[in-house]
Each structure stands twice: as structure tokens, then as C-alpha cells.
Amino acid sequence: MAERGASPLIAVGRWVHGLDPNMRRIVLYGCILAAGISAPFVFEAYTFAIAVLWVMILFALTWDILGGQMGYNSLGNIAFFGIGMYICAIVQIGLYYDVALYTAHDGAVNIHYTPEQYFTGLALGIVAGGLGAMAFAVVFGLIVFGLRGPYFAIGTLGVALAAPELIGAWDYVGGGGGISLPNYPGGPDERSRLFYYLCLIFAFATFGFLKWLYSTRFGLAINAIRDDEEKAEGMGLHTMRYKMIGWSIAAFFLGLSGAVFGNMIGFIEPLEVAFPTVTFGIFMIVMCLMGGKGTLWGPVIGATLFHTIKEVTWAHMLGWQWVALGVLIIVTVVFFQQGIVGWLKNAFPEWYGITVDEAVSAESDADIAARLTRSEAAE
Amino acid sequence: MTEMIEVRGVTKAFGGVIANNEISVDVPEGRITGLIGPNGSGKTTLFNSIVGYHPIDRGSVKFEGREISDMRVQQIARLGLLRTFQQTRIYSKMNGVQNMLISLPHHSETYKSMFQKYPPEVTEKAERLLDFVGLYQKRLLISGELSFGQQKLLEFAMALMNEPRVLLLDEPTAGINPTLINGLIDRLKSASSELGVTLFVIEHNMSVIMTLADNIYCLANGRVLAHGAPDEIQNDQRVINAYLGGHYIADDGDDGEN
Structure with missing residues (x-):
């Protein structure tokens, strides 16, 4: 009975195993994409939670550019999320209204956007959020990249903690009271699906971009900086260029996600929504550690696992959810730093091509034969 | 002279x-x-x-x-003008070939070339130099796990790769x-x-x-x-x-x- 029940699974397993690696990859990505696209229809009640999962995956992937691949543990990446969010809001409002007036009358006036105004503002706002966060990354980078090791971590934490204080004191953007973003010109289901798909697209775009990026010289260069920055300098590597570009890329995608996330929530304010350093800011690091930092898939796996555990504890252990999460974080940081993918790499190095080559030399047998013939002829 | x-x-x-x-x-x-x-x-x-x-x-x-x-x-x-270190310094979590590839000379590097892949002839050159120092068979191993002497040879090969x-x-x-x-x-x-x-x-x-x-x-x-x-x-x-x-x-x- 058991065998008959399992046989379709085995058949699928055999089929997947028989595929060549490229095909297997296409099947894998296809399945994830299909699941992602169909999720808001299949699990309609969980649309928001799954949208946040895509944001979490994006968080983990972007944190890993510096934290995993380049060895610079930033505690301040959440700043770019909030900056992107606020820039997007300012663009959305500022295109059609006076921002100071809008934030001052927040809630008291009913501001109506036509669909055209809304979508133009949203599209431009998201792009501006990404580019604006990138610009801030360059400015911060000039300051914090003078720091290394723990000093870099503390310096970036300072940026993340200062940002909400500054925004909170800035009346133009509503200060600590926040901003209600323009109302979506359509039904609630349509709205939640739109933002869901934007989260999905940006998570996939980040993954695809990083997959390509890590296959270029850039990937090796930031790995070299991680392993020994002083050596890399000694070999003439343009270390500052790589550090700045790496951070700017992380900031760009975080800015995009912040812009979308702010609109998905509908109301933004500095402490809890835009710059949640002690929640999202820490989660992004823990997710990388859990999945395996410095790998492409580690952050994705870590984010999925972490977010699932978080949602389950919220649903079934209410009151204890922060304790459960805290225990999970401590266990990960203390006992399981290499993460799931890191552990797999240690346990099965040959899966990752870490092997001794049996060939004795870079020359092929034909080359050696040719050389021998030549030297014989010379004699 | x-x-x-x-x-x-x-x-x-x-x-x-x-x-x-x-x-x-x-x-x-x-x-x-x-x-x-x-x-x-x-x-x-x-x-x-x-x-x-x-x-x-x-x-x-x-x-x-x-x-x-x-x-x-x-x-x-x-x-x-390049130097090697008394306390050998290599990129310890990368394999031998990767150590070699990233050691290509950087004097003519542009923003564009930072995002390009390595052409096959560069990989071949890296492998030839690894062969020259006797590390060809171990080129896919994580270099931090090589012996001290082998790391020293790798560092020498990396320096040569930098021309x-x-x-x-x-x-x-x-x-x-x-x-x-x-x-x-x-x-x-x-x-x-x-x-x-x-x-x-x-x-x-x-x-x-x-x-x-x-x-x-x-x-x-x-x-x-x-x-x-x-x-x-x-x-x-x-x-x-x-x-x-x-x-x-x-x-x-x-x-x-x-």
C-alpha cells in the first residue's frame, strides 16, 4: 500500500533526476514562479502574508550582498527601505499637491486621485524610491566605508537609528505622525493583488540580478574583499568601487521594496513602518544566517523558513511569539551560523564541485604527447 | 642596465x-x-x-x-609593483582557480569590465599557472584548506597572474x-x-x-x-x-x- 501511495512521487523524483541540470533549473524556477503567481488566488486569505514573504526574501538577498558575499556586516540596511518608502510617498503626493499642506491636513481632507494620477505617481515614486535610496547609499558609503569589522556594523546601526529620529522631527513629511498614502482607485482585492505582484516581481528581479552579478568578476571581487581586503588592495583591486557599487545595489532594491511596502500598508510613519530596525532590520540578518550567508540560495531558504515559523507562531502561540522568535534567533546565531546551505556545503562538498581533479596537469594527454614528440625531434 | x-x-x-x-x-x-x-x-x-x-x-x-x-x-x-606576504595571504574561502582569476591585473579595469565574465583563455591561463606551481589537481579545493606550503605556492602563482x-x-x-x-x-x-x-x-x-x-x-x-x-x-x-x-x-x- 505504502509503495503504491508513494509511487507517483517516486516517478516524479526519477523524472527530475533524469533531467539535465539546465532543464532541472527551468523546472525549479517554473514551479516557484507558478506557485508565486497562483498564490493570491489559491490562498486568498494569505495574500498579504505571502507578499511579505517576497519582501523578506528581498531583504535577505540584499543584506547578503555585503554581509555574506563581501564580509561587511551592516546593521543599517533598513535605512534604505525607509528612505525609498518616504521618497516614493513624497513623489506620489508632490506630483499633484503641496506635500506640506497634504501632511498638515492629513485625515481631515479627502483627497481624490484619478486612476491615471495614482498609477503615474506610484510608478514614478517606486523608481524614485530605488534611485533615491541608491544616492543615499553613495553618500553614507563615503562615510562608513572608512570603518571595518565591528566599527562598520556600529556605524551603519547609527545611520539606521538616526534616520527615524530625523524624519520624526521633519514636519514637511508629517513628522512622527506619519503620512496616509493616496487611496487606491479600485477594489480591495484588486489592490492587494497589485501590491502582491509588485513584491513578487521585485523579489524575482533581485534574485535574477544577483544570480547574474555573482557570476561576473564582481562576485569574485567582493568575495576577495571578504576573505582579505588588505591582500585585495595589495593586488591592486579597486576595493572602494566594489564596496560602493555593492552597497548601492542593495540600497536600490531595498528602496524599491520600501516604496511598494509603504503603499501596501497604506500608512507610513518613521518608527514602526519605515525604519523597523529591531524587527525587519534584525530579521534580514537572521534569515541570511539561517539559510547560509554568502550563498545565492541561502537567503531565499532562510527567509522562507523564518517567515513561515514567524507566521505560525503568531497564529498558534500568541503571547509567546516574540519568545519563540527570540529563541530561534539565539539558536541560529550561537549554534548554526553556517546555515542550511553552508552546512550542506560542508557535508557534501562534491555537490558544489569542491573536489580533487584526477587529471595530473592542465595539459591534455594530446598536448603532452605533442611536447614529447617535439623534444624527441629536437634531440 | x-x-x-x-x-x-x-x-x-x-x-x-x-x-x-x-x-x-x-x-x-x-x-x-x-x-x-x-x-x-x-x-x-x-x-x-x-x-x-x-x-x-x-x-x-x-x-x-x-x-x-x-x-x-x-x-x-x-x-x-607587487609584493607577497611573509604570513601567506590568499583568499581562503575561494578555490584556487577563483583566487587566480581575481588576481588578473587591474590597471586597465573599467566599470564595464567589472561586470563581465572571464573569457575561457583567462581561465586556461590560470590553470596553466597553477600547473606551473604544481597545484593543478587541487585547484577546485577551498584554498584555506591547503597546507601552508601549498598556500605559499598559490600566492606566488596569484602574483604571476597579476603580470x-x-x-x-x-x-x-x-x-x-x-x-x-x-x-x-x-x-x-x-x-x-x-x-x-x-x-x-x-x-x-x-x-x-x-x-x-x-x-x-x-x-x-x-x-x-x-x-x-x-x-x-x-x-x-x-x-x-x-x-x-x-x-x-x-x-x-x-x-x-x-
């Missing part, structure tokens, strides 16, 4: 310790120049002064006739299995003769440096004590004193030993 490196009157002090005192050294093109001296005599400090790891207090360092004493490490490396004009080697044979040392000497010599790399070598193993170098500088207490062909240095009474405990007699035992 042209001088690749001209060091003139270089002085570098750390607090009260004068590590380099008015040192003048010439490294001629295409040759192998040796640098010896007891521990604490200022050899590694001189290397650091030349490649810009720290600013020098006084003096001048010229590379191919160009003043480089105010340049930074990366700029100097991109001109083609330097001048290579400063800090104790290339230290920690290498004695049976491999002869092979390494051959490789250093062929790097010099076939690839045209000028070498400047710190070495404690006397028999190695005597067979390897064309001319040798001996440092003691931060100054140039002697300079000449290997046999002149070997028979120089001051050098023998410096190495065989002469500094006890000269009563300046301030170099931290005993």
Missing part, C-alpha cells in the same frame, strides 16, 4: 624605533636581487615602505623612474617542505628569465638566496650593512658577525631577541 626600483635615503620610524634608517637600494631590471639580515633588521619594513603600506618619514622611492612614495598601495600595485613588472617576495621558501625548495627556486628563476619579472627577495635560507640572487643587500639595525655579489656577501666579516651573534659583541642588542 636600468634600475626598476631606486630607493634613496628612506627613513621610517615607529615611535622611538627607527626601522629603516637612510636606506638606499637599487633593484636592476630583469635580475634577482636578494635582501637578507637578522630578525628585526628592517627588511619587511623596507618592503612595506616601497609598496606604500605606510608613509615613509624621509627619502624617495622611484619605480621605473617615477616617484611612488606618496602613492597608495592599490595605485602602486596597478603600476606593476607584475617587479615582484617583492617576503621569504618565499619559509615553511615549504625542503624537497620542494629546489623546485621553487627553479620556478622563481624561470619567472625571472622567461616571464621577465624582476624579483626582489627577502630570504633567511642562505643556500637558497646564494643560488638565486645576482646581488644581495644585507640589512642590520635598519641600515644597509653590505651590498655585493653572493660570494662577496658570504665572505663579508660584518655580515657574518651580524648573523652569527656579532651583534652581542657590537652591544646594540636592541632588536628584541633574548
Whole structure:
């Protein structure tokens, strides 16, 4: 009975195993994409939670550019999320209204956007959020990249903690009271699906971009900086260029996600929504550690696992959810730093091509034969 | 014969310790120049002064006739003046081939080339050089797990991958299995003769440096004590004193030993 029940699974397993690696990859990505696209229809009640999962995956992937691949543990990446969010809001409002007036009358006036105004503002706002966060990354980078090791971590934490204080004191953007973003010109289901798909697209775009990026010289260069920055300098590597570009890329995608996330929530304010350093800011690091930092898939796996555990504890252990999460974080940081993918790499190095080559030399047998013939002829 | 490196009157002090005192050294093109001296005599400090790891207090360092004493490490490396480290330094979590690929020269790197893949001929070159130092079979292993001697060979291969004009080697044979040392000497010599790399070598193993170098500088207490062909240095009474405990007699035992 058991065998008959399992046989379709085995058949699928055999089929997947028989595929060549490229095909297997296409099947894998296809399945994830299909699941992602169909999720808001299949699990309609969980649309928001799954949208946040895509944001979490994006968080983990972007944190890993510096934290995993380049060895610079930033505690301040959440700043770019909030900056992107606020820039997007300012663009959305500022295109059609006076921002100071809008934030001052927040809630008291009913501001109506036509669909055209809304979508133009949203599209431009998201792009501006990404580019604006990138610009801030360059400015911060000039300051914090003078720091290394723990000093870099503390310096970036300072940026993340200062940002909400500054925004909170800035009346133009509503200060600590926040901003209600323009109302979506359509039904609630349509709205939640739109933002869901934007989260999905940006998570996939980040993954695809990083997959390509890590296959270029850039990937090796930031790995070299991680392993020994002083050596890399000694070999003439343009270390500052790589550090700045790496951070700017992380900031760009975080800015995009912040812009979308702010609109998905509908109301933004500095402490809890835009710059949640002690929640999202820490989660992004823990997710990388859990999945395996410095790998492409580690952050994705870590984010999925972490977010699932978080949602389950919220649903079934209410009151204890922060304790459960805290225990999970401590266990990960203390006992399981290499993460799931890191552990797999240690346990099965040959899966990752870490092997001794049996060939004795870079020359092929034909080359050696040719050389021998030549030297014989010379004699 | 042209001088690749001209060091003139270089002085570098750390607090009260004068590590380099008015040192003048010439490294001629295409040759192998040796640098010896007891521990604490200022050899590694001189290397650091030349490649810009720290600013020098006084003096001048010229590379191919160009003043480089105010340049930074990366700029100097991109001109083609490279050094290896006494405590071997490689990229320990990357494999051998990756270590080699990222060591390509960076002088003509553009923003565009930062985002390109390595063409197959570059990978082939990396593999050939790994073969040259005898690490071909282990090229896919994580390099931090190689033995110390193998890491040293990898670091040498990485330096060659960078196509330097001048290579400063800090104790290339230290920690290498004695049976491999002869092979390494051959490789250093062929790097010099076939690839045209000028070498400047710190070495404690006397028999190695005597067979390897064309001319040798001996440092003691931060100054140039002697300079000449290997046999002149070997028979120089001051050098023998410096190495065989002469500094006890000269009563300046301030170099931290005993």
C-alpha cells in the first residue's frame, strides 16, 4: 500500500533526476514562479502574508550582498527601505499637491486621485524610491566605508537609528505622525493583488540580478574583499568601487521594496513602518544566517523558513511569539551560523564541485604527447 | 642596465624605533636581487615602505623612474609593483582557480569590465599557472584548506597572474617542505628569465638566496650593512658577525631577541 501511495512521487523524483541540470533549473524556477503567481488566488486569505514573504526574501538577498558575499556586516540596511518608502510617498503626493499642506491636513481632507494620477505617481515614486535610496547609499558609503569589522556594523546601526529620529522631527513629511498614502482607485482585492505582484516581481528581479552579478568578476571581487581586503588592495583591486557599487545595489532594491511596502500598508510613519530596525532590520540578518550567508540560495531558504515559523507562531502561540522568535534567533546565531546551505556545503562538498581533479596537469594527454614528440625531434 | 626600483635615503620610524634608517637600494631590471639580515633588521619594513603600506618619514622611492612614495598601495600595485606576504595571504574561502582569476591585473579595469565574465583563455591561463606551481589537481579545493606550503605556492602563482613588472617576495621558501625548495627556486628563476619579472627577495635560507640572487643587500639595525655579489656577501666579516651573534659583541642588542 505504502509503495503504491508513494509511487507517483517516486516517478516524479526519477523524472527530475533524469533531467539535465539546465532543464532541472527551468523546472525549479517554473514551479516557484507558478506557485508565486497562483498564490493570491489559491490562498486568498494569505495574500498579504505571502507578499511579505517576497519582501523578506528581498531583504535577505540584499543584506547578503555585503554581509555574506563581501564580509561587511551592516546593521543599517533598513535605512534604505525607509528612505525609498518616504521618497516614493513624497513623489506620489508632490506630483499633484503641496506635500506640506497634504501632511498638515492629513485625515481631515479627502483627497481624490484619478486612476491615471495614482498609477503615474506610484510608478514614478517606486523608481524614485530605488534611485533615491541608491544616492543615499553613495553618500553614507563615503562615510562608513572608512570603518571595518565591528566599527562598520556600529556605524551603519547609527545611520539606521538616526534616520527615524530625523524624519520624526521633519514636519514637511508629517513628522512622527506619519503620512496616509493616496487611496487606491479600485477594489480591495484588486489592490492587494497589485501590491502582491509588485513584491513578487521585485523579489524575482533581485534574485535574477544577483544570480547574474555573482557570476561576473564582481562576485569574485567582493568575495576577495571578504576573505582579505588588505591582500585585495595589495593586488591592486579597486576595493572602494566594489564596496560602493555593492552597497548601492542593495540600497536600490531595498528602496524599491520600501516604496511598494509603504503603499501596501497604506500608512507610513518613521518608527514602526519605515525604519523597523529591531524587527525587519534584525530579521534580514537572521534569515541570511539561517539559510547560509554568502550563498545565492541561502537567503531565499532562510527567509522562507523564518517567515513561515514567524507566521505560525503568531497564529498558534500568541503571547509567546516574540519568545519563540527570540529563541530561534539565539539558536541560529550561537549554534548554526553556517546555515542550511553552508552546512550542506560542508557535508557534501562534491555537490558544489569542491573536489580533487584526477587529471595530473592542465595539459591534455594530446598536448603532452605533442611536447614529447617535439623534444624527441629536437634531440 | 636600468634600475626598476631606486630607493634613496628612506627613513621610517615607529615611535622611538627607527626601522629603516637612510636606506638606499637599487633593484636592476630583469635580475634577482636578494635582501637578507637578522630578525628585526628592517627588511619587511623596507618592503612595506616601497609598496606604500605606510608613509615613509624621509627619502624617495622611484619605480621605473617615477616617484611612488606618496602613492597608495592599490595605485602602486596597478603600476606593476607587487609584493607577497611573509604570513601567506590568499583568499581562503575561494578555490584556487577563483583566487587566480581575481588576481588578473587591474590597471586597465573599467566599470564595464567589472561586470563581465572571464573569457575561457583567462581561465586556461590560470590553470596553466597553477600547473606551473604544481597545484593543478587541487585547484577546485577551498584554498584555506591547503597546507601552508601549498598556500605559499598559490600566492606566488596569484602574483604571476597579476603580470607584475617587479615582484617583492617576503621569504618565499619559509615553511615549504625542503624537497620542494629546489623546485621553487627553479620556478622563481624561470619567472625571472622567461616571464621577465624582476624579483626582489627577502630570504633567511642562505643556500637558497646564494643560488638565486645576482646581488644581495644585507640589512642590520635598519641600515644597509653590505651590498655585493653572493660570494662577496658570504665572505663579508660584518655580515657574518651580524648573523652569527656579532651583534652581542657590537652591544646594540636592541632588536628584541633574548
